Amino acid sequence: MPERPDLEHQVPILARELVGRTVTEATVGLPVLLRVVVPGRLGELLPGHRIEGVRRQLHFVRFALAPPPGAAPLELVVHPMLAGRFQLCDPGERLPKDCGVALTLDDGRQLRFRDSEQMGKVYLVPAGRQELVPGLTPVGIDVLDPKAFTLAAFTALAKKRRDQVKLFLLDKAQLDSFGNCYADEALFAAGIHPKARVSELSPVQLARLHAAMVQVLTEANAVIARVDPPLPDKHRDHVKVRNRAGQPCPVCGEKIRASGVRGHDAFFCPRCQPDDKGRGFVDWRKPG
Ligand SMILES: [Zn+2]
Structure with a gap:
């Protein structure tokens, strides 16, 4: 996508x-x-x-x-x-x-x-x-606008959420913007399990996630600008976990896994992104 x-x-x-x-x-x-x-x-x-x-x-x-x-x-x-x-x-x-x-x-x-x-x-x-046009509005906070996407603004949005963190990142009425790929990449960079509840994230985890969201989009923009893929190609060689089930995690070597989050698939490293509550470990799809 x-x-x-x-x-x-x-x-x-x-x-x-x-x-x-x-x-x-x-x-x-x-x-x-x-x-x-x-x-x-x-x-x-x-x-x-x-x-x-x-x-x-x-x-x-x-x-x-x-x-x-x-x-x-x-x-x-x-x-x-x-x-x-x-x-x-x-x-x-x-x-x-x-x-x-x-x-x-x-x-x-x-x-x-x-x-x-x-x-x-x-x-x-x-x-x-x-x-x-359904979904075209409202437009969430521009994640790449440092004046708008402050940690305080992000924390205020997160405080209203009870859902799983991956779904929060995909909510374009709140955040401009993440799809499945860069939501997975941001959660990996932050070391947060995609099924973690937003309401259960600590202030430290929220701060890590906030920084990771900016970092992942900024780096992706830079890589794609450098590679300069012609239309209609898209460049995804740089992603670390998305669509990499069964491959070794680039940080720890554990196999990347895939799971479903309310109709969205999610790719993550079970060691770098532990599920603190013990949820979710029963339904991992087999890697590959
Ligand atoms: Zn890992």
Whole structure:
């Protein structure tokens, strides 16, 4: 899934390549992805619109569209979910089967949103109506804004929570933002079990987690900027526990394990991230 560090890298590329371009043709490959909340069809509505801006909001990508004369301004909002990815290609390349939406641009190139899992969503809404996109608002505290994401602010949020810490980190209305991958990485860096209850974390553990959240996102941003993966690739070689069940922990050598946290899988090191309450050790899936 593209998470914040992936999108922090991809969105500026999209903005650089797309802003100022006008859509000449819009083709829908996977109608199941579409959520059009304006009257009409996407293929008829989009041509003539000029891309005015591209920006990240949580794990969404927002494309502001300026209308041709007589039409209303629209916004295209894409939620890539598990497997969605953007591709910019030259004309003439055949449309792949996993292409959800393809926008042909006035420079002849095509922006494709591809999704092999068909779990992503492509919303077309009137400009300024972000409330029509589920999950786009509210936006939690920006974890990378040191003025906003203070230890005091984080502790105040945590005090309201009774759930498992991994779920807290995934709550984008509270924190901007973690998906499964970097939530696991932050908990590993903090030495906290993903099933630990937020209400049972000590002030020291909360402080460690707060620092780890900033560190993990900052380092991921730096690594991805250095590697500079081209669209539509995402770079994950640097992660320490995510999707590494059965591999040795890079700190202690114990095998990384996987477990489920309310429908989300979690990867962790049982030695570096002990469960102080003794919970959770019964349902580990077999590594691998
Ligand atoms: Zn370990």
